[in-house]
Amino acid sequence: MTPTAPANGARLVYLMGASGSGKDTLLRLLRSGLRAGEPVLVAHRYITRDSGATEDALRLSVDEFARRAALGCFALRWASHGLHYGIGIEVDTWLEGGAAVIINGSRAHLGEAHRRYPMLTAVEITVEPGVLARRLAARGRENPAQIAERLRRATQDFPVPAGCRLLRVGNNGAPQAAAAALLDIARARLAP
Template sequence: MSDGHLYYVMGPSGAGKDSVLAWVREHGAGHGVLCAHRYITRPAHAGGENHVALSEAEFQSREQRGLFALTWQAHGLHYGIGNEVQHWLARGADVLVNGSRGAFDHACERFPSLRPVLITASAQTIAKRLAARGRETESDIAARLARLDAYPTPPESVVIRNDGCLADAGTMLLQAIRSGH
């Protein structure tokens, strides 16, 4: 059995990464695709993605014990990807990780053969989505929009524009995985 591939999904807040990953989670399991949960110091009821909510103390305790394959901080929160992804990869599963553009270089160091995926959308679509989720103020949204082009697209990235139908974006991601990109 050959090792699976790690697909590092990233993009600006509001691009619809969580929605695309949820779609793939529902439609991609039969294709050997697994979506890793993130461990976040955000309450479970805060909305957004299906994540494992941890207190700051619990996150720090897990990090000190080496239970995360990747960690980073963003927007005042701690994020982690559990070591279980290494077991899944070793057993031939393709694994999707919802990463951070700011932590991409660290992820490449940890997983040198990772395959970058950029999910993006127009500024107008992103602004509407951020406003609809209700977690950011108008100034927070403006700051996020100002950072849209702050990170270069990594070479050899699969780029998915998620302005339209969610199934189209999810299908594009599954096709990229099936083709071994």
């Protein structure tokens, strides 16, 4: 069962960035900057690992993830580093209701997201390699070899589909500035 995407996803912001670039921090700060009743929503992800307190995600077992995928419960889904990630079809309802929706996505999955939502705005969070290395080490999830591999991948180019709007937001300093820039991008999606 494949769900259909609403309209064209013009109010969808597809957030990407290397692991450790600060996406979850920016999304938390963005939420705190929303005005009362402002129709900007951040979609949670479904992930087949524990997400911890710093990430807006719901853990599913591999079997439960597969069951939900078979039932068409995901608008988008992908696999990375031996894990499965999904964005629920509820985002389509939010978009149809007039909200701007921010998805914490994957650079490698941008093509598929753009096929489903051809008018999405892709936003890449960029971080200098030295800053990224310190952040990855501080969070304690990876060993030095894994950190080196993440740093290598962070500097690789990724395919951007033809016609896809791609914006970049730097997050090397205080995250409040980058979060404000991201919120401005989401608010601009609401403009007629």
